[in-house]
Amino acid sequence: MKALQLEMALFRVEKVVAGSETKLRDGVLSVDQDELADKVRTDERLRAVEVRVANPGDSVRIVPVKDVIEPRLRVSGEGYPLPTFPGMIDKAAQVGYGRTLVLRGAAVVTAGAILGFQEGFIDMRGPAAQYSPFSQTHNVVLVCEPVPDLPPHQHEEAMRLAGLRAATYLAQAALPLAPDEVETISWLPTQGGAPNGGRLPRVGYLYMLQSQGLLHDTYLYGADAKHILPTLLSPTEAIDGALVSGNCVSACDKNTTYHHQNNPVIMELCQRHGRDLEFVAVLITNENVTLEDKRLSSSRVATLGGMLGLDGVIISKEGFGNPDTDLMMNCSKLEEIGIKTVLITDEYAGSDGASQSLADAHPAADAVISTGNANQEVELVELDVVIGDPDRLPALAGATGTDNRIELQAVTGATNELGFSNLTARWQ
Amino acid sequence: MVHYLNQFFAQIGGEDKADLPPSAREGVIGPGQAFAKEFGDQAEIVTTVYCGDSYFAEHIAKAQEKCVKLIAAAQPDVVLVGPAFNAGRYGMACGAVAQGVAQRLSIPVVGGLFPENPGYEMYRQYAFFVETKGSAVGMREAVPRMARLALKLARGEEIGPPAEEGYLPRGCRKNFFAPESGAKRAVAMLLRKMAGLPFTTEYPMPEFDRVPPAKNLPDAGQALVALVTSGGIVPKGNPDRIPASSAGRYASYSLAGVTDLSPDQYQTVHGGYDPTYANADPDRVLPVDAARALEKEGRIGSLYERYFVTVGNGTSVANAARFAGEIAQALKNDGVQAVILTST
Structure with missing residues (x-):
C-alpha cells in the first residue's frame, strides 16, 4: 500500500490589494473585484456582492462575519474536473492525496447578516485583534446581500458556496507560479514499530462537529453531519476540503472552514506520527440535540476506538453548552474501555470568571486543555473603516449592552476548540 | 489609592467605638503610613475610609453603599482594604467593601487576610487577598506584599497565578496566552497521560450538582x-x-x-x-x-x-x-x- 501523500504547494501572500486583474506577484495578491463578484453572483440567490480587502494592522472592522476559507485549488489527484470542495461546489471524489495549491496567509471572509446575533466580528487592529487569528491573515471580504425574502437556510447555503467559489477562484492566481514551499504530509499506518524497536502508543483524534441543526451545521463531503454515524477519515482528507462549515453560531468557538483546512491537532499528530506515537485515524462524530442521538454517537465512538486498539484519543469540541454533554459522554465511554483521553474545550465562566465553566462534567475528564473563557470581555475601540454593517455589532451573541466592551464570544476564532490559538485560562 | 480601615486601625477607638458609621479623611492613618513608605513616590494614599466593625456587620448593605460612595469620590486607581488578619467582622467588612468596589466601580482591590477569616471564603473573588498571619503581628510582612500587588495593578500589569504572586486563590478563571497552541499542549498532555507520567489538567472538573428527580404528583x-x-x-x-x-x-x-x-x-x-x-x-x-x-x-x-x-x-x-x-x-x-x- 502506498502512503496517502498530500502535497501542499504553498504560495506566500503578504499583502492583498484591489487591482484590475487577479494575480499573485512577489507575495502581493491583487484582486479584480468585479470579476470575483461576477463569479460569486452566478448564484441567483445573491442580489449583490461587494468585494473588499483588509490587511493586518489596517484600521478595519469586519462585521458580521459568517465563515473564513483558505484559498485553495487541487491540481492533481483523483476526479475530473479535480474537486477542491467535493460534494459542495465540486463533484464527489477522493481528496487528501495529490497536490493542492494553497495561498498561505490569505483568507476569504464571508460577511453579511443571516441571523444577526449568530455571526462574529474581526478587528484588524486594536485590543480585539489579538484574539482572532484572522486579524493576521490578508483578507478578501465578500459582503453578500441576498434577494428579498430569501429563507435563512437558503441564504446560509448561498453564502457558504460563495465563499468556496471565491477560495478556488483566488487560488487560480497561483497556477502560473512555482510555489514558495511544498509541505508534504505523508500518512501510512506505521504497523506499530517505534524508531527504537519498541511499540508506539496508538493515538486517535476524535473530531466533534457542530450538528445541532437550525443553521448549526457542518458538512462532510456535502453530507449533513447530523445524519452521519461516527466514521473514520484519513488525516490528509480531513484537511483537504472534505469538511466545510455551515455554521451560524457563536463566533469564538465555531470551526470555520479555514480551521478545518488547517486543523492543528491533525498537523501536530502527523508531525509526531512514527516518532512519538502512531496516528491511527481521525474519528469524526456529530453533536446532535437529542439524548438518543448523543447516546448512539458516543457509543459508536467507543466501539470504533476499541476496534482500532487505541491507547489514547484527543477529543476536540465545537460550540458550547449542549455539546458539553457530547464531550463528557465521549470521554467517559472511551475511558471506560481503557482508552486515555485529553479534551479540548473553551470555558463560559462568566465575565468575572467566577462561575462553573462547563454545562456538564464527569470525573473521567481529568485531562482538559482550556482554550480560554469566552465570557471575558475585551475593549471595543473605534476603527476608521467598517466592512459590512456596524449596526449588527450590538446584536451579536457576546454583546454586553455597552458600546465599548464585548465578550470574546463575538470574536471570530477567539476560543477555537481545535486548539488553534494560544489563548487559555487559569485560576486567579 | 484609597485605604479602608476599621475603627481600631483608624485610631478612633476599640470596641466602644465599633458602632461608628462610615466616614472618610484625607491622607493616611495608622497602617497607611507603612504603605506610604512602601510606595515611595510611585503611589499615594489620598483618602482613608473607615467604619466601625459592629456598625458594618449590622448594616451591611448600607455601610457597603456608603463606603463605595466615599471611595468613588476620591477616584482611586486601586483600593486597599485592611489587612484584617483573622478579625472576623473586620474581614467581612473588607470583603464587602471589595465586592462593592469591584462590582460598581470596576476598580481593583488588594487586601490581606488570614485564610480562615470568613471574609475570605465569602468575598475571595472580589480582591487580591494576601495571606497574613492570624493577628496584627503579621503587619510587617503583609504590607510590602500588598503594596507590590497594588502597584502592579495600578500600572495595569497582568497578575499571574496565586502561588506566583503571593495572594490567596480568588476562584476566578482568567485568560492568558500560553507559549504553545492548545493543540500542541493537548498532544503533549496525552503522551504524558498514556506514559503514566504526571500531568496537570488546565480545567479541574467541578463538583457536579446531580439533582434527584422529584416524586410524581399524587394527583x-x-x-x-x-x-x-x-x-x-x-x-x-x-x-x-x-x-x-x-x-x-x-x-x-x-x-x-x-x-x-x-x-x-x-x-x-x-x-x-x-x-x-x-x-x-x-x-x-x-x-x-x-x-x-x-x-x-x-x-x-x-x-x-x-x-x-x-x-x-x-x-x-x-x-x-x-x-x-x-x-x-x-x-x-x-x-x-x-x-x-x-x-x-
Whole structure:
C-alpha cells in the first residue's frame, strides 16, 4: 500500500490589494473585484456582492462575519474536473492525496447578516485583534446581500458556496507560479514499530462537529453531519476540503472552514506520527440535540476506538453548552474501555470568571486543555473603516449592552476548540 | 489609592467605638503610613475610609453603599482594604467593601487576610487577598506584599497565578496566552497521560450538582402547574431587555387570559438558535396552548398565572443557579406544585 501523500504547494501572500486583474506577484495578491463578484453572483440567490480587502494592522472592522476559507485549488489527484470542495461546489471524489495549491496567509471572509446575533466580528487592529487569528491573515471580504425574502437556510447555503467559489477562484492566481514551499504530509499506518524497536502508543483524534441543526451545521463531503454515524477519515482528507462549515453560531468557538483546512491537532499528530506515537485515524462524530442521538454517537465512538486498539484519543469540541454533554459522554465511554483521553474545550465562566465553566462534567475528564473563557470581555475601540454593517455589532451573541466592551464570544476564532490559538485560562 | 480601615486601625477607638458609621479623611492613618513608605513616590494614599466593625456587620448593605460612595469620590486607581488578619467582622467588612468596589466601580482591590477569616471564603473573588498571619503581628510582612500587588495593578500589569504572586486563590478563571497552541499542549498532555507520567489538567472538573428527580404528583388533575423557559420567549419588544446570550437576569409575565401565544405579541430573544420557528409560533417554546388544553381536559388542575423566562445561551452556571433558586422560591410561595421547564 502506498502512503496517502498530500502535497501542499504553498504560495506566500503578504499583502492583498484591489487591482484590475487577479494575480499573485512577489507575495502581493491583487484582486479584480468585479470579476470575483461576477463569479460569486452566478448564484441567483445573491442580489449583490461587494468585494473588499483588509490587511493586518489596517484600521478595519469586519462585521458580521459568517465563515473564513483558505484559498485553495487541487491540481492533481483523483476526479475530473479535480474537486477542491467535493460534494459542495465540486463533484464527489477522493481528496487528501495529490497536490493542492494553497495561498498561505490569505483568507476569504464571508460577511453579511443571516441571523444577526449568530455571526462574529474581526478587528484588524486594536485590543480585539489579538484574539482572532484572522486579524493576521490578508483578507478578501465578500459582503453578500441576498434577494428579498430569501429563507435563512437558503441564504446560509448561498453564502457558504460563495465563499468556496471565491477560495478556488483566488487560488487560480497561483497556477502560473512555482510555489514558495511544498509541505508534504505523508500518512501510512506505521504497523506499530517505534524508531527504537519498541511499540508506539496508538493515538486517535476524535473530531466533534457542530450538528445541532437550525443553521448549526457542518458538512462532510456535502453530507449533513447530523445524519452521519461516527466514521473514520484519513488525516490528509480531513484537511483537504472534505469538511466545510455551515455554521451560524457563536463566533469564538465555531470551526470555520479555514480551521478545518488547517486543523492543528491533525498537523501536530502527523508531525509526531512514527516518532512519538502512531496516528491511527481521525474519528469524526456529530453533536446532535437529542439524548438518543448523543447516546448512539458516543457509543459508536467507543466501539470504533476499541476496534482500532487505541491507547489514547484527543477529543476536540465545537460550540458550547449542549455539546458539553457530547464531550463528557465521549470521554467517559472511551475511558471506560481503557482508552486515555485529553479534551479540548473553551470555558463560559462568566465575565468575572467566577462561575462553573462547563454545562456538564464527569470525573473521567481529568485531562482538559482550556482554550480560554469566552465570557471575558475585551475593549471595543473605534476603527476608521467598517466592512459590512456596524449596526449588527450590538446584536451579536457576546454583546454586553455597552458600546465599548464585548465578550470574546463575538470574536471570530477567539476560543477555537481545535486548539488553534494560544489563548487559555487559569485560576486567579 | 484609597485605604479602608476599621475603627481600631483608624485610631478612633476599640470596641466602644465599633458602632461608628462610615466616614472618610484625607491622607493616611495608622497602617497607611507603612504603605506610604512602601510606595515611595510611585503611589499615594489620598483618602482613608473607615467604619466601625459592629456598625458594618449590622448594616451591611448600607455601610457597603456608603463606603463605595466615599471611595468613588476620591477616584482611586486601586483600593486597599485592611489587612484584617483573622478579625472576623473586620474581614467581612473588607470583603464587602471589595465586592462593592469591584462590582460598581470596576476598580481593583488588594487586601490581606488570614485564610480562615470568613471574609475570605465569602468575598475571595472580589480582591487580591494576601495571606497574613492570624493577628496584627503579621503587619510587617503583609504590607510590602500588598503594596507590590497594588502597584502592579495600578500600572495595569497582568497578575499571574496565586502561588506566583503571593495572594490567596480568588476562584476566578482568567485568560492568558500560553507559549504553545492548545493543540500542541493537548498532544503533549496525552503522551504524558498514556506514559503514566504526571500531568496537570488546565480545567479541574467541578463538583457536579446531580439533582434527584422529584416524586410524581399524587394527583396532577388537582395541581397548580407553572411554565418556566430558558428559551427566551418574551412579550414583543423585550420590555425587560433580556440579553440574547450570557443572561444576567430573568423576567416573569402574566398569562392571565392568555390561551395561545400569538406571533404579534410574543417573540424569542434567544441568540443560540434559529428563531424562525419560535417566532412563527412562540407556543413551540413556551407551550401555553398545550397547557391550556390540558387544563381544559382536567389533566392538570390549573396553569399558574405567570411564567418565568430567561435565555440559556452562554449564561453562566452561577447565574442560572441563582435564577433557579429565586424562581423556585417564588413559585413555592404561590403554591405551585409542578413546573414544566422548556429549554431549547
